[in-house]
Amino acid sequence: MRQSFDFSPFRRSAVGFDRLFDMLESSASAGVGENYPPFDLIKAGDDRYRVELVVAGFRRDEIEVTSHQNVLLISGRKAEEPGRDYIHRGIALRSFERRFALADHIQVTGADLHDGLLTIDLVREVPEAMKPRRIEIGGTVPRHDRIEAREQRQTEPA
Template sequence: MRYDWTPLWRSTIGFDRLFDVLDEVQRTAEETYPPYNIERLDENRFQISVALAGFTPDEVALTVAQNTLTLEGHKAETDEKTFVHRGMSTRSFKRQFTLADHVEVKGAHFENGLLVVELQREIPEAMKPRRIAIAGASAGQVKQIEGKAA
């Protein structure tokens, strides 16, 4: 079941990205090919493993644009083989992953029929929490104002 977010888009301002993400999650839940795992390696490192048996690196494209990681695959059909049973799918696909802010793709490689994509969250120094020194009078610097006795 798909939801139509159009009425909410017309009556809200500034929430466009939220509805786009909800729509993306709904669409992603309906897609099942190719299967994948997302693994947290530590607090700031993640790994996506996508099962791509039968694909070669030059038949797969991986791109990142505006916090979206897109994986596309196209297998050239060859009529050289006659299959009695074909259980491994080699159909074309396009799968997208929405990346959080400051998550960058560090690399990708094939390993045992899996495409492994390495991700790392790198928060800029300007956005990291920092301690601010609070200036104030210390005990040795207190001056007493002298006045005349009344």
């Protein structure tokens, strides 16, 4: 059984983390009773991930994978097959929808369906502008010294 967690003390002291707290609160409430289809989350490398879902009985055209605004949405809709008279139906072919929250800069690089296993590959692609870069220290006069020297020259009588 899941218990709710109050994030309000953190909200008061953390600036700019509203989306993170909203995501944590919504995932805590949305996860109750949600277990179909079963899935695995795999770390395939430093910046590579894989989501594997068991979707036995679904064809490629019955599954939709969408990535939009840091959310990976996987849905499946199985049409009723007329003319079948089931005595027992044990294979779960109900429609489903799975949502995964993606961190910033996580991109979907591919999806494949093979032997009832849907595999979605993800990679973290951090833009060059956001990567740390080394700043070389030069041997020039500090900027504040140049400003003071210029001010002294302007105040001296000519």
